[in-house]
Amino acid sequence: MNAVSHTPAGGPKPNPRTLAVDCGGGGIKSCLLDAGGFQLGNAIRTPLRYPLPPEDLLGIVSSHAEQLGSFDRITMGIPGMIRHGVVVYTPHYIRKAGPHTRILPELADAWDHLDIEGRLTTSFGVPALVLNDAEVAAAGVVSGQGSELVITLGTGLGNALIDEGQLSPHLEISHAPLRWGLTYDDYIGEAERIRLGDSAWSRRVLKAVDTLWPVFRWDRLYLGGGNSARIRPAIREQFPENVTFIPNAAGMNGGVRAWALAGRAAE
Incomplete structure (x- = not known):
């Protein structure tokens, strides 16, 4: 996976641009947000094709990032139990053909305790925050x-x-x-x-x-x-x-305030 161009690491930015990624059961949506949480340009959505190993999801994010332009950090909301950026359990992506279909053991193993926050940081060279998708949505409205x-x-x-x-x-x-x-x-x-x-x-x-x-x-x-x-x-x-x-757009617009909610506003 090729990393998109971005602002080099080197301390907090005064007006960071955030790549917000909303992962659903049917598709992945991404957009850029300014420091105030306002969307910069149009969002991109890619329908999911199952089965979905982690590399496929990360590849979609990389494709979106290349199309959207430079950013200083990433916020991702993903369904399931996410602790400290690690996927403890995700209900949809471990299945053969999406929600309510058969679980594939090899996929369950691939997603089990995956440090997806660490993978994003390594791939793109910027700080990343990964939360449950409803938690990112919450940041946009509470x-x-x-x-x-x-x-x-x-x-x-x-x-x-x-x-x-x-x-x-x-x-x-x-x-x-x-x-x-x-x-x-x-x-x-x-x-x-x-x-x-x-x-x-x-x-x-x-x-x-x-x-x-x-x-x-x-x-x-x-x-x-x-x-x-x-x-x-x-x-x-x-x-x-x-x-x-609340509107469905909260799932992406919360990508800025999510950092403060998670106690990581300084990054």
């Missing part, structure tokens, strides 16, 4: 006051908990059991939305949110992700007043 929970609805359910402007340890709510032996991903993921239709699926989302309230008792809940726009207006009106709907 106020930094009180307990704020962000839930993203897409291929599955993503989540991030922010306490007074700082990331809390990540929990994979998506894999928790909900009802009928189903997880949250099973109950309100994209496959069920397609099967049920938007109206019935919207009612399920409302029920799922109701089950999470006793666990988190948030000051503010943000609902985002590509499928949040599909929640029917009549169901939206039934959500409590402390629930805010």
Whole structure:
């Protein structure tokens, strides 16, 4: 993989340009952000082809970087359990043909505890920050006051908990059991939305949110992700007043503020 030209390392930059990469189950989106988090030019999206070893994903990022131009750091949001830039578990990329298909043992091994943050830093020669994709989205919308929970609805359910402007340890709510032996991903993921239709699926989302309230008792809940726009207006009106709907673009626009949320604003 050839590294794109970038600003050489040598200390924090006063107005860094950030390459923001949003990794989904169906595609990889990238854009450049200025120091204020505003997008510079158009984003690039590449649909995923499965199976997807780590080298393929990194190759897509390299291709995007070459097209977008120079940058001083990278922010990547990736689904699954990410700790300190290491992939503890990712649910989609270890499968033969994408979400809900058979797990390939060799792919599971390739992704298991992969230091993807380190790989990005080595490949591009700039600091990198890799978080769960919902955590990057959270950075683009939270106020930094009180307990704020962000839930993203897409291929599955993503989540991030922010306490007074700082990331809390990540929990994979998506894999928790909900009802009928189903997880949250099973109950309100994209496959069920397609099967049920938007109206019935919207009612399920409302029920799922109701089950999470006793666990988190948030000051503010943000609902985002590509499928949040599909929640029917009549169901939206039934959500409590402390629930805010956010645009899907937050997944990329949070690429700047994510550094502060993660306590790495000086890099």
